Amino acid sequence: MVNYGGDEVSAIVVDVGTSSLRAGYAGDDTPKSVIPTSFGFHKAQQTDPDVSMGDVQENGTTVVKSKYSSIYVGSSGPSLWREGMEIGNPIVEGLIQDYEPVKPLVDHAITKVMRANPAEHPILVTEPSWNTPANRERMAEIMFEEFNVPAFYIANTGVLNAFVAGKGSALVIDIGQAMASVTPVVDGFILRKGLSYSPLPKLIHAHARHVLLNPTQHRRGVELIPHQLIASKLPVDPGQPPNYTLRQDRLTGTTESWRKWAEEREVEEWVQSVAGVVDQGWNDQMVAQRPPRQYEFPTGYSAYFGMERFQVGEQLFNHGAALQASNPNLPKTIPALMTEALRACDPELRQVLVSNVVLTGGGSMFAGFAERLQNELVRSFPHTRIHAPGTPIERRYGAWLGGSILASLGTFHQLWISREEYQEHGKNIIGQRCK
Amino acid sequence: MAASAADIRSALSLPENNAHAGPSQLKKPVQATTRKPEGISRELYSLIGPSAPSIAAQLAKPRLKQKPNFGVGGVKTKWELRTFKNSARNDGLQLQHWVQASEDPSAEYSFSKYNVPNNNYTYSQDEYTRYLDDQEWTKEETDYLFSVAQDYDLRWYIIHDRYEFPNGPQRTLEDLKDRYYSVCRKLVRNRPWPGDETSKTLLLASFQFDKDREMTRKRYLESLESRTPEQIAEEEALYIEVRRLEQNERKFKRDRENLLRTLAGMDSGLPDVMEDDIVSSGVLIGGESVYKSKKKKGTVEDSPATPSTATIPSIKKPNAPKNVVFDAQNCIIRTEAPPTAIATKAAHQPAFLRSFKIPAPKAALAPKINQALAELGISATRLVMPTRDNFAQLESLLDVTTHLVETKRLVDKADYDISVLKKRMEIREGSQVDGGGDGEDGMDIDGSQAGVDAEGETEEGDDGRAVSVMSGRSGRAGGRKHGRRSMSISSVDTTSTRAGIKRQKRS
Numbered sequence: 001m002v003n004y005g006g007d008e009v010s011a012i013v014v015d016v017g018t019s020s021l022r023a024g025y026a027g028d029d030t031p032k033s034v035i036p037t038s039f040g041f042h043k044a045q046q047t048d049p050d051v052s053m054g055d056v057q058e059n060g061t062t063v064v065k066s067k068y069s070s071i072y073v074g075s076s077g078p079s080l081w082r083e084g085m086e087i088g089n090p091i092v093e094g095l096i097q098d099y100e101p102v103k104p105l106v107d108h109a110i111t112k113v114m115r116a117n118p119a120e121h122p123i124l125v126t127e128p129s130w131n132t133p134a135n136r137e138r139m140a141e142i143m144f145e146e147f148n149v150p151a152f153y154i155a156n157t158g159v160l161n162a163f164v165a166g167k168g169s170a171l172v173i174d175i176g177q178a179m180a181s182v183t184p185v186v187d188g189f190i191l192r193k194g195l196s197y198s199p200l201p202k203l204i205h206a207h208a209r210h211v212l213l214n215p216t217q218h219r220r221g222v223e224l225i226p227h228q229l230i231a232s233k234l235p236v237d238p239g240q241p242p243n244y245t246l247r248q249d250r251l252t253g254t255t256e257s258w259r260k261w262a263e264e265r266e267v268e269e270w271v272q273s274v275a276g277v278v279d280q281g282w283n284d285q286m287v288a289q290r291p292p293r294q295y296e297f298p299t300g301y302s303a304y305f306g307m308e309r310f311q312v313g314e315q316l317f318n319h320g321a322a323l324q325a326s327n328p329n330l331p332k333t334i335p336a337l338m339t340e341a342l343r344a345c346d347p348e349l350r351q352v353l354v355s356n357v358v359l360t361g362g363g364s365m366f367a368g369f370a371e372r373l374q375n376e377l378v379r380s381f382p383h384t385r386i387h388a389p390g391t392p393i394e395r396r397y398g399a400w401l402g403g404s405i406l407a408s409l410g411t412f413h414q415l416w417i418s419r420e421e422y423q424e425h426g427k428n429i430i431g432q433r434c435k
Numbered sequence: 436m437a438a439s440a441a442d443i444r445s446a447l448s449l450p451e452n453n454a455h456a457g458p459s460q461l462k463k464p465v466q467a468t469t470r471k472p473e474g475i476s477r478e479l480y481s482l483i484g485p486s487a488p489s490i491a492a493q494l495a496k497p498r499l500k501q502k503p504n505f506g507v508g509g510v511k512t513k514w515e516l517r518t519f520k521n522s523a524r525n526d527g528l529q530l531q532h533w534v535q536a537s538e539d540p541s542a543e544y545s546f547s548k549y550n551v552p553n554n555n556y557t558y559s560q561d562e563y564t565r566y567l568d569d570q571e572w573t574k575e576e577t578d579y580l581f582s583v584a585q586d587y588d589l590r591w592y593i594i595h596d597r598y599e600f601p602n603g604p605q606r607t608l609e610d611l612k613d614r615y616y617s618v619c620r621k622l623v624r625n626r627p628w629p630g631d632e633t634s635k636t637l638l639l640a641s642f643q644f645d646k647d648r649e650m651t652r653k654r655y656l657e658s659l660e661s662r663t664p665e666q667i668a669e670e671e672a673l674y675i676e677v678r679r680l681e682q683n684e685r686k687f688k689r690d691r692e693n694l695l696r697t698l699a700g701m702d703s704g705l706p707d708v709m710e711d712d713i714v715s716s717g718v719l720i721g722g723e724s725v726y727k728s729k730k731k732k733g734t735v736e737d738s739p740a741t742p743s744t745a746t747i748p749s750i751k752k753p754n755a756p757k758n759v760v761f762d763a764q765n766c767i768i769r770t771e772a773p774p775t776a777i778a779t780k781a782a783h784q785p786a787f788l789r790s791f792k793i794p795a796p797k798a799a800l801a802p803k804i805n806q807a808l809a810e811l812g813i814s815a816t817r818l819v820m821p822t823r824d825n826f827a828q829l830e831s832l833l834d835v836t837t838h839l840v841e842t843k844r845l846v847d848k849a850d851y852d853i854s855v856l857k858k859r860m861e862i863r864e865g866s867q868v869d870g871g872g873d874g875e876d877g878m879d880i881d882g883s884q885a886g887v888d889a890e891g892e893t894e895e896g897d898d899g900r901a902v903s904v905m906s907g908r909s910g911r912a913g914g915r916k917h918g919r920r921s922m923s924i925s926s927v928d929t930t931s932t933r934a935g936i937k938r939q940k941r942s
Contacts, residue, residue, distance in 0.1 A: 007546060009530040122530065151528055189593045346592060346608060347656045410546030413521050418528035435586070435597075 007410030011122040013403035018091045019177040022400040023109040026407035030393055031400050033113030039101050040072035040085040073108045081228040083253035087261040094128040094179040103146050122151035122416050124407040126399045129158045129183045129195050137427040144422050151416035154434045158183030158190045160402025161360045165387040171353040175363030182341040184353050194344040198331035201363045208312045209267045219303045226262035233300035242301035274305050277313035279371035313366045354381040359388040360398035440481045523550035555585045556619050566621045576600050609646050616644040790821040794830045804836045
């Protein structure tokens with residue numbers, strides 16, 4: 001029992017990311033509930049505070065001036081088509097900017113999916129390395145005052161990802177849906193001066209969208225129409241124009257933001273299933289030899305993607321010369337981020353960090369990414385060792401897993417910020433306790 | 436059949452400590468205190484009691500497969516959800532966890548013991564002004580440094596990362612460390628110390644920090660890292676070259692050794708070091724210089740690994756001055772082989788009796804010398820007491836005798852020459868026919884004549900001693916031999932080798 005130093009107090013770990021919100025009991029190896037962070041809503045009309053049906057409804061009495069008349073969260077939140085439903089995401093560049101939907105999101109994950117009462121469990125929340133003190137204080141406030149949690153702690157995703165790999169010191173490369181970051185972690189603390197991050201995944205997404213929409217000589221441009229808007233379709237051969245009919249009844253009620261969200265999802269899915277990275281640098285001949293992959297879109301259109309699927313992944317390491325010339329403010333690539341992070345670190349630490357590289361985040365799951373990174377790194381650091389878990393769960397929910405490990409340790413329980421302490425010291429204690 | 440404790444007692448004729456005590460009664464008090472551990476037979480346990488060796492625990496009967504025991508026989512583990520307080524916390528937070536119901540509810544939380552605060556140094560205003568003043572640092576900043584250092588448990592990388600003193604100068608990691616440790620050192624030095632001196636110096640040593648050295652080290656590290664690929668490639672190439680040179684050198688050395696062994700009979704299994712001795716003794720000056728220049732070129736850093744020639748004499752030397760007193764007290768006389776000795780198997784000197792080493796006269800003169808000594812009543816080949824002193828005296832006597840014999844021979848020769856010349860003059864005066872032209876032939880003839888005449892001359896020896904018996908021929912032959920012999924004798928004198936003795940005996 002005490003062998004591994006664990007002592008489970010049934011704490012709940014909540015990890016809020018750009019794409020999904022993960023929640024589950026500490027000590028588990030997978031989060032019990034994973035829900036999209038995006039949420040559907042109907043705008044509140046000032047004149048008509050109409051409360052419509054929905055999975056979770058914002059209580060009109062607690063939030064006086066709500067922007068949203070109704071909020072739809074969970075697996076049947078944004079993905080379920082509703083007339084006039086807009087889609088929002090509280091997170092901008094990894095940070096929670098809009099705290100209003102956070103409560104319904106967390107509440108849904110804990111009470112609806114996990115069927116637990118947050119007032120009975122200590123809650124550990126994760127934060128990105130570049131989180132602001134105001135943000136974490138706001139999170140603590142929500143937890144203590146709206147969920148009545150007995151104890152609270154906020155931990156850094158970089159540190160947690162290092163813990164998952166079983167390392168106290170590591171260079172954590174975390175590629176999420178919106179942000180890519182390189183965080184040096186030493187003895188369980190991040191080095192703030194060495195932290196570097198960029199919205200690189202956004203660029204990759206934009207690039208993939210560009211690739212799909214524009215026709216090439218082999219295929220036509222792809223219409224990104226989500227399955228919610230398609231009434232029927234007939235199977236066609238690869239490369240042939242699709243044969244489908246739209247749901248005319250829904251077209252008028254579809255909002256711009258929902259359409260955008262749905263298209264992004266289509267692109268995302270294409271990237272996830274097709275895109276890859278060439279492991280030995282870009283080489284036209286080599287890429288041409290790689291087998292193409294077929295992908296079918298919701299419209300029924302299907303095509304083979306050869307070089308395109310590697311072009312997308314290549315953006316992680318290299319922006320093309322043409323792209324660089326046209327846009328001087330491109331987000332930094334992964335090697336650039338690493339160089340920047342390492343340069344800011346003490347020369348003594350560099351070798352330690354480079355031999356403990358931890359690769360995590362759903363965006364790092366491009367086929368061949370770890371090999372490519374290894375090849376790039378070995379050139380300048382011969383002893384590079386990359387820890388890249390093979391299971392998707394460990395990569396996608398790395399920070400949650402780290403939180404699960406941390407919050408189930410017997411020695412950790414002295415670090416919880418209790419309700420009593422919060423009331424006594426106020427918000428300052430968060431900065432003191434969660435270093 | 437099992438032997439009871441009583442049986443063994445009777446067999447060993449130990450007294451029964453209880454008249455009507457059976458084994459069952461003996462066992463009882465033992466069982467009351469401790470249970471018999473598994474794996475020890477009941478009889479053995481009743482003999483040795485609870486002080487069973489700990490090995491017994493491993494004597495448990497081996498089982499084929501460990502079977503899980505899920506509360507068989509109604510023994511169910513009861514778990515319960517309990518609230519607990521963590522004494523490592525300052526507040527009264529109560530968390531809940533599942534524990535076995537058998538555990539003591541009032542027990543201390545088992546993880547609180549890991550909360551180890553590390554002791555931190557604090558100082559008063561007075562102490563600061565007296566010892567710690569530094570124009571580079573204000574008291575406020577020092578205070579701040581100490582608070583950050585405590586917050587992050589002296590993890591310096593983190594401290595440096597989080598160190599942000601408002602309006603303070605930019606500090607490097609070394610600045611911070613230097614200030615912190617120097618303050619700690621000063622505090623330890625100037626405060627009354629309760630413990631002993633060694634612990635104080637130990638503590639001071641743990642606070643030692645050499646800023647300049649650290650900076651230099653970091654600079655080296657940085658320069659090491661900032662090498663261009665070309666530089667790295669060049670270094671790599673140089674390293675390979677060095678390794679190649681080293682290998683060549685080793686090969687050269689091995690070849691040379693083999694050669695030396697073949698030439699000098701060095702199949703003795705003497706340590707390799709001795710070969711370097713030869714080199715230093717000047718046998719292979721040329722080879723040595725080549726060896727050295729190669730070494731300088733290539734393996735400067737590896738030099739401690741290869742035994743250098745300079746170190747060998749220094750191994751022998753320390754003996755001498757140290758043992759002088761001891762030797763004098765115990766009448767030990769050390770005969771040290773001269774450093775120029777050639778370390779061959781033949782030259783190796785085993786232990787010997789001194790009587791084996793009675794100095795022998797020069798072989799050419801031996802009969803004459805022996806004769807002379809016999810006249811004095813001394814035997815040159817046997818000493819009643821072959822002590823060191825007696826040996827020295829015998830040797831000097833031999834020397835003197837040899838000298839005497841030699842002188843006599845010279846005198847005789849001179850006399851003979853004179854007589855020959857006289858005769859010649861007589862002949863010349865008698866008949867003026869012979870010219871002085873035939874120099875060498877004449878000399879030869881004179882020599883042979885002298886040889887013949889010498890026989891006669893012995894009769895007219897001046898002092899009548901047999902020592903004077905000396906033929907020109909034997910003298911000359913002796914002279915020739917002497918050249919050869921003297922070499923061996925001189926070598927015997929210096930090294931006194933067995934070979935020398937052998938050769939002497941043979942002659």
